[in-house]
Amino acid sequence: MIPPAQHYDKPALNENDLIERYIERGLTITDRNRTARYLRHIGxxxxxxxxxxFQTDRTTHSFSPGTTFDDILNVYVFDRQLRLLTIDALExxxxxxxxxxxxxxxxxxxxEAFWYRNTSNYQNCRGYSTTIKRIEDLTERERQRIPSDRGEQVDRLHYPDALAHYxxxxxxxxxxxSWLVIExxxxxxxQHLYASLAPKYRKTIARELNLPDQVLQSWLKTYVRVRNICAHHGRLWNRFLxxxxxxxxxxxxxWLNERSVFDTSNPRALERKRLYPVLVSLQSILFxxxxxxxxxxxxxxxxxxxxRIPLNALGMKAxxxxxGFWQEAFEAGS
Incomplete structure (x- = not known):
């Protein structure tokens, strides 16, 4: 049974109050000023x-004995570096x-160059309509920004972007x-444009990445999700995507030589819901x-x-x- 909704009345706390809360819950703070600085600039x-x-009780939020603020900060820094590495491959x-x-x-x-205006290139009219509207909106918005008097353009060899130049x-x-539009x-x-194209074109595009169309469609959806997490400085570690x-x-x-790593027959298997299969898929395309x-x-x-950071929080084994998949990748990059 779902408990009834409650009224939120928790007060905002300053850095010193938050540090006291940490201490009350058993977290070791060795440098209050340093901790306050991180709370001020990270939150x-x-x-x-x-x-x-690091908590022994999710209700009281008590920490395991010996846990320090640096233990928490290290995981945060690790996640930040993981995020930067992931966005590098996504790019x-x-x-x-x-x-x-x-x-x-x-x-x-x-x-040809204006293929996106031809309905025969799409799987259905909806994909065509969505694409055309978006492109026309972008074009009209940029057209409104262009000075009506060309004399206002101080340097006609310098434009803010290619669309303004066109x-x-x-x-x-x-x-x-189209090559300008795509950018x-x-x-x-x-991702939506790719999914809306006629199947014969999707298959040709996917072959450029050595993937079947259905696999690329799925991976692109996940990449959009992960990219948004990274762009908003969100957490990749210890989360379901x-x-x-x-x-x-x-x-x-x-793909991994050991294909049973992700139990596709079990919808409750946690490994495939975390970041690891995304990392494998990125390396697959990087090959x-x-x-x-x-x-x-x-x-x-x-x-x-x-x-010291547990790999199972990423869906990985020790x-x-x-x-062999990763061994080949290591060798190729060395």
Whole structure:
């Protein structure tokens, strides 16, 4: 039975009050001024999820004996470095998807440079309508920003972006070529555009990454979720992502040699709901788009640096790096 909703009446506390709360709950504070500085510039609320593994009681929030503020801070710093490493791989994959989509559609789609205006390139009219409206909105917004008197443009060789240059230089078509348009879309819009294309084009684009279409569709959805977490400085460690990448069944997809790591037959299996399958999927694509990337080595180095942080909070096992998949990635990047 769900308990009745309550009225929230907890008061805001300053740094000293928050430190006293930590101490009352059993946390060791060796330097109050330093702790206060971190609370001031990071925030008690942002640090709170990192305290959970160190608590012996989730109701009283009591800490395990000997737990220090530095223990919590180390997990926070680790998560920040993990986030930066993850967004680094996401950036490479996103750029590669943009390029594959742009190249494929502008050379094979109906309408060439302006293929996005042709309904035959889409799976249905809804995808077409959504794409066209977004592009027209972006174009019109930029058109409103362009000075009506060209004399106001101090340096006509310098434009804030390529869209402004197109609109100030060309009178038609009203919207720019696809390779410019693709760069204007957000990651979420890019994912929706890919999903809305006709199947034959999706398959061609996915092949550029050595993936089946359905796998790429699934992974892109997860990447948008993870990218948003990273962009808002959210926590990747010890959380369920909410959008999970499909575990590929095809042996043509580069994946862990030990495929039973993620129990796809058990919907309650926790490993595949955490970050690890995302990390594997990113490396799978990096094998294709950046064969000699050092990303896997940097991941290995980061996890080795913070050996006290439990890997199961990421959905990983202690011997994760012994799998031939990762061994190949380490060798390729060395």
């Amino acid at each position: 008690y609320y942002r640090l709170s999820p990192y305290t959970i593994p 490479r994959v996103e750029v590669a998807v943009r390029a594959a989509l742009s190249n494929t559609m502008s050379t094979h789609g109906e309408g 609109l100030d230089t060309y009178s038609s078509p009203a919207t720019p070529p 204007l879309l957000t990651a979420g819009e890019l 909410g959008v999970y990448p499909v575990i590929p069944k095809s042996r043509t997809v580069r 294709t788009i950046s064969p000699h990337s050092t990303w896997a080595l940097r991941l290995h180095s980061l996890l080795g640096k913070y050996q 011997n994760w790096d012994s799998d």
